Amino acid sequence: MKLKELNGIPALAISEFGETTINGLTSDSRQVKPGFLFAALKGSKADGSVYAADAAKRGAAIIVAASASKLSNVSAPIIYVDDPRRALALAAASFYRVQPDVMVAITGTSGKTSVASFTRQIWANAGFASASIGTTGVVSPARNDYGSLTTPDPVELHKLLSELVEEGVTHAAMEASSHGLDQRRLDGVKLAAGAFTNLGRDHMDYHATVEEYHAAKLRLFRELLPKGAPAVIFADDPFSKPTIAAAAEAGCKVLTVGRKGEFITLKRVEHERFRQHVEVQIAGEIFEITLPLAGDFQVANGLVAAGLAIATGVPAAAAMRGLERLKGAPGRLDLVGATEEGAPAYVDYAHKPDALENVLTSVRPFTTGRVIVVFGCGGDRDKGKRPMMGEIATRLADVVIVTDDNPRSEVPATIRAEILAAAPGAQEIGDRHEAIRVAVAMMKSGDTLIVAGKGHEEGQTVGTVVLPFSDHTEVAQALKDRLARERNP
Ligand SMILES: CC(=O)N[C@H]1[C@@H](OP(=O)(O)OP(=O)(O)OC[C@H]2O[C@@H](n3ccc(=O)[nH]c3=O)[C@H](O)[C@@H]2O)O[C@H](CO)[C@@H](O)[C@@H]1O[C@H](C)C(=O)N[C@@H](C)C(=O)N[C@H](CCC(=O)O)C(=O)O
Ligand SMILES: Nc1ncnc2c1ncn2[C@@H]1O[C@H](COP(=O)(O)OP(=O)(O)OP(=O)(O)O)[C@@H](O)[C@H]1O
Ligand SMILES: N[C@H](CCC[C@H](N)C(=O)O)C(=O)O
Numbered sequence: 001m002k003l004k005e006l007n008g009i010p011a012l013a014i015s016e017f018g019e020t021t022i023n024g025l026t027s028d029s030r031q032v033k034p035g036f037l038f039a040a041l042k043g044s045k046a047d048g049s050v051y052a053a054d055a056a057k058r059g060a061a062i063i064v065a066a067s068a069s070k071l072s073n074v075s076a077p078i079i080y081v082d083d084p085r086r087a088l089a090l091a092a093a094s095f096y097r098v099q100p101d102v103m104v105a106i107t108g109t110s111g112k113t114s115v116a117s118f119t120r121q122i123w124a125n126a127g128f129a130s131a132s133i134g135t136t137g138v139v140s141p142a143r144n145d146y147g148s149l150t151t152p153d154p155v156e157l158h159k160l161l162s163e164l165v166e167e168g169v170t171h172a173a174m175e176a177s178s179h180g181l182d183q184r185r186l187d188g189v190k191l192a193a194g195a196f197t198n199l200g201r202d203h204m205d206y207h208a209t210v211e212e213y214h215a216a217k218l219r220l221f222r223e224l225l226p227k228g229a230p231a232v233i234f235a236d237d238p239f240s241k242p243t244i245a246a247a248a249e250a251g252c253k254v255l256t257v258g259r260k261g262e263f264i265t266l267k268r269v270e271h272e273r274f275r276q277h278v279e280v281q282i283a284g285e286i287f288e289i290t291l292p293l294a295g296d297f298q299v300a301n302g303l304v305a306a307g308l309a310i311a312t313g314v315p316a317a318a319a320m321r322g323l324e325r326l327k328g329a330p331g332r333l334d335l336v337g338a339t340e341e342g343a344p345a346y347v348d349y350a351h352k353p354d355a356l357e358n359v360l361t362s363v364r365p366f367t368t369g370r371v372i373v374v375f376g377c378g379g380d381r382d383k384g385k386r387p388m389m390g391e392i393a394t395r396l397a398d399v400v401i402v403t404d405d406n407p408r409s410e411v412p413a414t415i416r417a418e419i420l421a422a423a424p425g426a427q428e429i430g431d432r433h434e435a436i437r438v439a440v441a442m443m444k445s446g447d448t449l450i451v452a453g454k455g456h457e458e459g460q461t462v463g464t465v466v467l468p469f470s471d472h473t474e475v476a477q478a479l480k481d482r483l484a485r486e487r488n489p
């Protein structure tokens with residue numbers, strides 16, 4: 001492809017270098033191959049402009065750098081732009097040419113993965129070839145790939161979107177993390193609609209204040225959605241009001257869902273152990289449905305997903321039928337199994353205060369015995385959430401076991417101590433395998449076990465090593481061993 005065919009490149013640079021052939025794009029000098037465009041991005045650890053000379057040596061045809069940076073001794077043409085991250089995202093979108101016809105993005109502190117998965121399922125149930133992209137990976141009719149980043153790097157993202165189109169996918173739902181929005185990873189995506197779930201404390205290691213974190217999320221409505229595009233907003237969150245105001249001011253068509261919602265109004269919910277009966281009103285019509293998932297928050301996620309599906313052309317009745325067939329996203333209040341007496345054991349991805357509060361509150365109505373929780377906090381991440389999660393666990397669970405969850409470069413015992421400082425009476429079992437076995441062994445009839453924090457993850461990161469570890473496998477094995485012991489004492 002010629003440089004002049006790429007978006008995001010200033011006209012002046014096109015007139016000078018427009019005929020240059022571009023073979024690929026990257027923001028990592030180590031990935032540069034001959035003929036690549038290298039975008040020098042300022043990161044949290046390094047400044048990509050330091051690597052521009054290296055990129056040129058590796059054969060970069062063009063370097064895109066921030067106007068503020070002054071590069072020297074670089075043996076490739078340099079194009080200066082105000083916002084290299086945005087330029088890279090726009091260039092990537094045009095380089096890979098196509099994306100699914102109907103793309104939606106979901107932002108919010110919790111529920112993004114679930115809503116993306118639910119939207120895909122509702123679309124698929126209505127007959128569309130659909131995909132979801134996010135923390136748990138990429139799911140489409142042709143693939144089920146394990147993921148890593150919530151919102152992929154723009155080059156990776158647009159490559160993926162073009163592959164999905166080739167597979168025949170017409171509808172795709174993706175998560176828009178605050179990092180992804182802030183770092184312009186989605187700026188080249190043609191969005192048909194956007195959604196907001198809720199806002200709580202998260203990523204305070206990256207964003208200076210909650211307001212700044214909220215503002216990053218609002219970029220979806222303020223800068224990425226085209227004017228008049230639907231913005232589906234959960235109406236019952238403390239941050240719903242300012243989000244609705246911002247989306248309306250940005251010219252979006254605001255569609256609210258929830259108890260205070262006007263597009264989809266939640267009238268009534270009755271909980272059962274593993275499912276919920278829900279009554280909603282859409283455009284004057286009442287629908288009574290059974291959602292085959294536990295947890296209040298799944299009703300909220302279901303309504304946001306239904307809102308997105310309806311906003312992108314699925315008839316309300318079909319969207320409601322879709323809700324009745326939902327499967328939870330992997331590792332989200334995921335029922336692994338039960339003891340012989342029927343006490344359930346769940347794996348959940350709650351790794352931030354609000355999510356932990358929600359999941360522990362959600363299981364209380366159907367727990368006649370004790371709520372037992374096993375959790376930890378990740379290393380090299382927001383330290384402020386550690387005592388908050390300790391306090392929440394102690395307040396809402398009857399038995400608290402504090403363990404390790406991806407200590408990364410930190411000393412695991414220090415992380416646990418920071419949680420335990422606010423969790424009097426909690427047990428400390430650093431080895432997560434052991435913590436899960438102890439928890440499963442203590443379950444009695446009527447108890448509910450929640451193993452929180454890792455959800456779908458398949459590894460435990462200690463230092464820089466990722467050791468294979470799955471909460472799902474560990475809980476299943478512990479239940480199985482317990483059963484064998486009970487049968488052959
Ligand atoms: C903190 C963060 O968001 N980091 C992202 C950021 O990297 P950075 O700013 O730290 O990059 P850096 O290391 O400072 O380097 C700056 C630039 O120099 C380049 N470089 C560096 C070294 C070299 O030899 N040559 C070179 O060119 C790097 O490729 C980079 O472009 O920009 C990179 C390129 O876009 C991202 O890959 C990287 O994501 C890292 C892998 C990451 O872990 N991100 C997590 C925190 C994240 O984004 N999470 C969110 C939300 C999670 C959730 O709540 O669900 C997500 O969307 O997944
Ligand atoms: N609507 C919601 N409100 C509150 N908590 C929720 C909601 N949806 C999910 N949760 C909790 O958050 C956890 C993560 O859910 P999910 O993966 O759908 O969110 P996410 O926004 O994608 O999170 P992440 O940013 O970590 O990828 C769940 O396991 C559950 O504990
Ligand atoms: N996307 C999040 C996931 C955190 C999951 C939890 N298990 C942890 O390691 O803290 C992050 O990387 O911060």
Ligand SMILES: [Mg+2]
Nearest residue numbers: 112113135150
């Ligand atoms: Mg997610």
